[in-house]
Amino acid sequence: MTTIVSMLRMKGHDVEVIGPDSFRTIPCPSYPEIPLALNPGGRFGKLAKAFRPNVLHIVTEGPVGWAAWRWARKHGVPFTTSYHTRFPEYVQARLGWGLKLAYALLRYFHNKAQGTLGATNSLREDLSARGFTRLVPWTRGVDLARFTPEPRRDWKTELGISGPVFIHVGRLAVEKNIEAFLSLDLPGTKVVVGDGPHRASLEKNFPQAIFTGRLEEGALAAAYAGGDxxxxxxxxxxxxxxxLEALSCGTPVAAYNVTGPKDILAGADGCVGAVNDDLRVACMQALNGDRAACRAHAERFTWEACADMFENTLVPF
Incomplete structure (x- = not known):
């Protein structure tokens, strides 16, 4: 969203972002890195009135999102939303709660919008089957200048190994299912880049894996590119x-055959990775990936196209 906001401003739009940093917050239970706004309703109304927007988009279903939702409905303001996160599945993974009630709540939230933006065909099909309406395509982009195939970090020399390097990059949290990767019987070495609340547990349970912590900018791109x-x-x-970032760095992808990776990898010219219900099978198949094809496939996903799609879905009032 930071990228989209920047691109909208470059187009001449005046954009105001009202997020948790505009309110008093508390840490999210079990996920303290995420701040939750306390009682944002009254202040949200004042901020919205001062800015006088022509369009309103609600990014997430958190406390600020619900405050915007109530304000819009109270004042008869049309709005759009986007579905970024499978919150019902996240809550189930963390707290063991069922999905039915959570999906009912999200359906009530999003179905009041003029349109709900979803990133992939399979996601929109799933949401439609669950009773969500007015679903709109909205893809994502990658910074092709930042994530490049060269330079590549030489993990094999650095780690003193001869086998392939299987790398994962991301937030280390329970819902990311990183154990499924680290538990696989694979040749070579597993490298995990990133940080998060689950890191200590993963390091304890999988001492053979290499944990680098969080990497930034060029170091991050080189880490991606250095993986097989x-x-x-x-x-x-x-x-x-x-x-997308891995593909942009020329690195083929292995994933489960689920929403997200199966949509991104579809339609590539050449082997850019593999999806499979057996993650080990996908990993071994992805070793045959074509690095040039990976980069070429990533070049189809631009932030410019993403920003245009977002702009064209906004509803004026």
Missing amino acids: VFVFPSLTDTFGLVV
Whole structure:
């Protein structure tokens, strides 16, 4: 969203982002890195009145999102929403709750919008089957200048190994299903880039894996490019921006045959990875990936196209 906001401003739009940083917050239970706004309703109304928007888009279904939703409905303001995260599955993974009630709540939230933006065909098909309406396509993009095939980090020399390097990049949280990757019987070495609440547990349970912590900018791109296969074990993501970043760096992707990776990898000219219900099979197949084809496939996903799609779905009032 930071990228989209920047591109909208470059087009001449005046954009105001009202997020948790505009309110008093508390840490999200079991996920303290995420701030939750306390009682944002009254202040949201004042901020909206001062800005006087021509269009309103609600990004997430958190406390600020619900405050915007109530304000819009109270004042008869049409709005759009987007479905970024499978919150019902995340709640189930963390707390063991069922899906039915959570989906009913989200359906009530999104179906009041003039349109709900979803990143992939399979996600929109799934939401439609669950009773969501007015679903609109909205893909994602990748920074092709930042994520490049060269330079490549030489993991094999650095780690003193001869086998392939299977790499994962992302937030280390329970819902990301990283254990499924680290538990696989694979040749070579597993490298995990990133940080998060689940890191200590993963390091303890999988001491043979290499954990680098969070990497930024060029170091991150070089890490991606240095992998022989990028492994994406999540079962709950709605897209997977890291999949695009890996492809942009020329690294083939292995993933489960689920929403996000199966949509991104579809239609490639040449082998850019593999999806399979057996993640190990996908990993071994992805070793045959064509790095040039990976980069070429990533070049189909631009932030310019993403911003245009977003702009064209907005509803004036």
